[in-house]
Amino acid sequence: MRRSRDLVRPALVEAVGRLHPWTGEMAAYGLGWADTAGTPDPGGSEGKGVRQALAVLGAEAVGADGADAVPGAVAVELVHTFSLLHDDIMDDDALRRQRPAVWKAYGTGPAVLTGDALLAQAVASLAEVPGPRTAAAVRCLCATLTALVSGQAEDLRFEDRPWSGPGAVEPEQYRSMAEHKTGALLGCALALGAILGGAPDRTVAILDRAGRHLGLAFQAVDDILGIWGDPATTGKPVHADLRQGKKTYPVLVAMAGGSRSAYALETLLTSGRRIDGATAEHVAALVEEAGGRTATREEARRHLDAARRALREAALTRSAAQELDVLFTHLLDRTW
Template sequence: MTTSGSPPHGPVNAAPPSTRLLTQAALREAVGHLDASLERMFGYHMGWWGERGDPCPEAAEGKALRPALAFLGADAAGVPTDTAEPGAVAVELIHNSTLIHDDMMDGDTVRRNRPAVWQVFGAGPAILLGDGLHACAVDTLLRRGGRHAPDAVRLLSGMLMRLARGQARDLALARRPWRGPKTVAIAEYRAMAADKTASLLGCAAAIGAQLGGASPTTLRTLVQAGEHLGLAFQFVDDLLGVWGPPRATGKESSSDLTRGQKTLPLLTAVGSGTDDGTRLAELLERGLPDRDAMTSAAELADRAGARAATERAARHHLALAQRAFASLGPPSEARDAFDELSTAVIGRTALAADPPRWPEDGAR
């Protein structure tokens, strides 16, 4: 967990090592049902080995945030770890499927500080891998999920519908202008982020408990906690997309600025009514051809108050996530682990240096 005044020097390993190892074994079992070439590609993507299947100890693995949420949600509902594990595997497979497809759609060539899957193996195989991971997620739930597996599949499929809707809206927002009557409203962006990003974390938080037959009230609360954490995660990602160094993102620096992506800080700055916001809109409309232009754009957004506003929004949803999880009365170990996990997500930009402040009730 990062609590200092400077960002971490690498991706945060959000899940405890024991959780990551437990899920890795189950992940390998799940993708073992794919064609061997796709299994090798997935291992490369996960940082388990190099592109030829050779050991690659320097490769970075993901944060395993979603499996950790599945296990913590199960803990809060009194569901055993082995019952929750198929759900943890399923949401991690879906998450990585979306990363592989997103990199192609966004034209991102780097993932976890090395070439993205589609850059190494080609776009066609990468599309097949993403599709195969979807199938593996459902297969894992149906093979290993027990008597509540159909309910977990319904939870997963509902999330996938929202995720696809959010991705479609994200692509549509990218084509909208920065100024004028068709500009993107903050509310539109938040709704897109809730579907594209937060829905998966909501599903992750509830799916382990769902496999254990938790009550509808418990499941709704876990979804709520996960979705608030998902929005906090997205807003931190937006901050990193403008101000984050590649070592913290695992991607190319200022990738959102390069693409002119509609994100919370950029939309906040452009809509701020300040001179800096107006100048930023002009820059974004012309495009940012080089590093100097991107640096200028980031400075303008900061001066327009966008960085501070996005940090506040992330803290707001972090606090609501922690409040929702605590309302279930989970064991103290699970509550503390959730708080530490969620604060580590925010800690990617050192926001955890300041304690969360509760917004006014009317702002929720």
């Protein structure tokens, strides 16, 4: 990921530099490059860089130079940052990577505007690429944006649905939401690398499918970290997802288990009791007792295996395929 970041960083800086100075300042803060005064922030986190690494490896996997994928890597990184800025507002998340979220640091309106600017620049970064693959790349990104919006819409609608009974969110419905909200962009990153590398449509589709499965595994690990992660590494308060009442896979699959712990969990969540402090610890313990943590870990591993099987369907360069395999394993074992 460090190699990909070094390759992509100059073009990403250039893209952000095209924005209005004010939105550019907020984008630099959101990307972890600067503080609120606009000065370089050595303590800021630039994030994992997963999507730009996938774009670069997508090109290399089909025999192209990783540099061919740089516009696609810039586009997916800008889209990812745009989605984080807007999601933090919708989810009322005050922290992002151990710093105040952009909307807390600058205000809601400015954060929305910055997200809009990043989205526009993401499309422009691809649309300006010369050559015969430009239209296919832009179509891929636009389809992904539609999927992202659909996934976020479902995620927001889940908040108003009951924990049990008619209308309750089923684990399969959550999986569909996660594929749109998380899997689509990871699939797009790999696919854009392949498209810009000149790969045939079949190979592009295979890499997109592999990325989507990787995204589902990634989201499953995120859901585990949202309940049991260390705040010092995740950058969010302990039991963050439980405190927000989010319907995540570990809770949903635990409640579907039918055990005594599952019944106790359902009773607590449907009581209307505020989840904080000791209550959150109790909920986390019930989710684990009911098998939610183990089942979510298995869910992540199933989709990781599916991603690897997909990669074996395409004729990929050996070195890039090996790097993808290492990256996949790293994402499953991460603690942040």
